Amino acid sequence: MTEIKLSARQLEIIEFVKANEPATGDQIAGSLNLTRATIRADLSILTMTGILDARPKVGYFYSGLDLNPTIYEDIRQLTVADIMTTPVFVTKETSIHDAIVTLFLEDTGSLYVVEATELIGIVSRKDLLKGALADTDKKATPIATIMTRMPNILTVTPADSALFAAQQLVIHQIDSLPVVEDKKAIGKVSKTRLVQLFVDTFKNE
Template identity: 45%
Template sequence: MELNERQNKIIEIVKEGAPVTGEQIAERLNVTRATLRPDLAILTMAGFLDARPRVGYFYTGQTPFTLLSEQIQKMEVRNYQSLPVVAKESSSAYEAVCTMFLEDVGSLFVVNDQGLLSGVLSRKDLLRTAIGSQDMNHVPISVIMSRMPNITFCRSDDAVIDVAELLISREIDALPVVRTKGDGLEVIGRMTKTNITKAFVELARGAAE
């Protein structure tokens, strides 16, 4: 939606001196109130201005892009997460690689005997072990994984965009989606850059429909 010159001027006037009445705006622009009416209707409907009866117009601070931002903010993890793939601390690095291939995932979430999150294991951790001198069959993943509390996680009601920012800023590939259980965290999902990429595609597609 593109605003015309007069509509942009109206926004400027309201920004400066809110509340401003329709009459005052008409005066400033040297036009009649009737001329302004469609412009004011458009600006109000589009959410740029807020009209309060007998008070005047206020600037909402909203731009055409707010709509997009709001749409992105509304995207919640619960609608984009994948099923988690977990492994036990005692599993060997070799078993972990096999699980990754079987399940076609790039990260495993490691759980302790109580079934609570204790670590995250990535392809990178396994590759590092593989080129080391240790035997993949005898290294337990608890030794090579990233360990709690140094694990970045999220919850299903978090915003997808916040997860995307964490993945970038912490330079990680996957986050466990968790919920509190007793003293620990139960893993209920997985958010990866693949999920973010899918969210991006869905945003564009939904938008195109």
Template identity: 40%
Template sequence: MEFTERQEAIIQMLKAKSPLTGEEIANQLKLSVPTIRADLRLLTAIEVLSARPKVGYVYQGNGQTGVDYAALYDQPISAIMQPAPTIKDDATLQEAISKLFLEDVGTLFVVDQKGLLVGLISRKDLLRASFNNSNPASVLASIIMTRMPNIVTVTADMTVKQAGQLLLKHKIDSAPVVDANAPQRVVGRLTKNRLFQHFIEKA
């Protein structure tokens, strides 16, 4: 990670002498404490500095073990995606309910006989359909699913940042991961929980 001239000056200052308070650092730079506050927060967040209450800031490393932003945001979805829970479009509502709970997922991706994505069934869809139908074995998944093209998909070559922005923009908890060259071929799934897990593991 590249630092600004001011951040480099703070690092060198604390390398030479630690601890220093925020006021001492600001005085040496001939700046105000609010001016350098963002720099101190960043350097502390990536573990170049540590902040000790009533003591000040201490230099503790070169940041190589800090947050690797490239690993966090630029990694392709293919590296973190999970297996896709799919069900055929001629499966019954009862089969869909059983599969959803057995696999403990929030969404099933509906595929046709060629294995191509044609729809999506969420827990809400299944709950609503169950209330409206007394015989789940008589209702097909294709009747209650949300159909293409009304499904937000991500591609395996998208970065974590790009895919995460799509989930946030459309306010959805998961999305099918599809092949960029065959947009109806499902290759995995991405969920908000998986993204959260990725950030915790890499932070």
């Protein structure tokens, strides 16, 4: 197996965090004279491989782990098809009221709006909150009025790598990605699923 090597920038990030933990993303970016967006993918790789530990509203810590090429290679070879889960589907005629009920009954972060099997939109918790606060009849107003429509939705395919999907979630700061094949919604990749994957991987190691 070919050993996976970190980039020079990723090594610099590790050294800065070691010396300054907890280090925020802005502090790390500033030390490299780069923007936070530029190093976002680097930080996602370093946290997903277990080298850095990210704590919300605190910063990044050095975990004490070195890069394990075997684990990294195992993760790198995973595809979206290996990790995707089943989304909750609704139609564009579904009312805002019924969508809110469905969201909480299914304990999910978003609803995928389909026409036949084709993905035409997504409704998130934020969308539904805005819809609930609007001065409209929630039982009569369809979610088509508040959903994010294609083609303004970031998607992945079953053949994309799991690491690529994780990077897209981090870079675009979204909670899930629809998995689409021939315009048909066949699954989703969520932050929750990816976190569980990496926790299980390192726990088993």
